[in-house]
Amino acid sequence: MRTLLILASALLMPLASHSQEADPGEGSLNITITNIENGSGTLYVAILDSDKNWLKSDIDAPPFRDVAQPVINTDDLVISVGDLPPGKYAVSVFQDLDGNAELDTNFIGYPKEPFGFSAPMGQFGPPDFDEAAITISGGEFSVEVSLN
Numbered sequence: 001m002r003t004l005l006i007l008a009s010a011l012l013m014p015l016a017s018h019s020q021e022a023d024p025g026e027g028s029l030n031i032t033i034t035n036i037e038n039g040s041g042t043l044y045v046a047i048l049d050s051d052k053n054w055l056k057s058d059i060d061a062p063p064f065r066d067v068a069q070p071v072i073n074t075d076d077l078v079i080s081v082g083d084l085p086p087g088k089y090a091v092s093v094f095q096d097l098d099g100n101a102e103l104d105t106n107f108i109g110y111p112k113e114p115f116g117f118s119a120p121m122g123q124f125g126p127p128d129f130d131e132a133a134i135t136i137s138g139g140e141f142s143v144e145v146s147l148n
Contacts, residue, residue, distance in 0.1 A: 027136040028082040031091055035147045037114065039073040041097040047081060048090050051129035055092060057103075064089065071095060090132035091118035093145050114147035121148060 033043060046063035048054050053061035067079055094103045095114040104112045118134060119127040134143055 025086045025138045026082070027084050027086070027138045028080060028140050029084060029089065029091075029134065029136060030140065030142045031079045031081070031093075031118075032142065032144045033077045033079070033093055033116070033147065034144060035114075035116075036071060036074045036077065036095070037147070038095065038097060039071055041071050041095050041099070041113075042101075043067075043069045043071055043077065043079075043093060043095050044101070044103075045069065045079055046092045047084075048092070048129070049087055054090060054129040054132075055126060084136045086137045088130075088133040088135050089118075090127075090129050090134070091143060091145060092132075093117070093147065095147060111148075116145040116147045118143045118145060120146075 029047070031045060033045075045067040047065040047067075049064040053063060065081055065084075067081065069077065069079055071077070093116045094111065096102070097113050098104065103115060106112055117127055117132050119132040121127070122131070134141055
């Protein structure tokens with residue numbers, strides 16, 4: 001009986017240790033935010049995994065991941081996000097200067113607070129999801145977002 005228990009333990013041990021390992025396909029994204037002109041407020045970073053919720057503020061379409069980071073100076077800021085499953089992700093950022101946790105816009109909808117994306121602005125507005133998307137397939141990836 002004791003031999004059977006030792007054999008069963010030896011067979012189950014690799015299963016237990018495998019379940020604790022990270023998925024080898026997961027990746028990380030380092031987002032460098034540049035052109036910070038005001039050393040105050042909060043940066044809100046949204047990482048989106050679908051064009052369905054790209055540039056939407058609808059509570060029913062939340063971002064895949066989001067990060068809030070206080071701004072204390074005008075130096076470039078790097079935000080690292082790990083454990084991203086393989087896929088396409090786009091990044092949008094805005095700097096909330098007045099503390100209301102919303103991107104303030106003027107009467108025609110243009111932002112009054114600094115903002116940026118994982119692709120430059122187009123001639124007629126923000127990039128679409130596919131233009132801004134980064135493909136994560138394991139490993140470490142980087143993107144730069146310049147605030148407008």
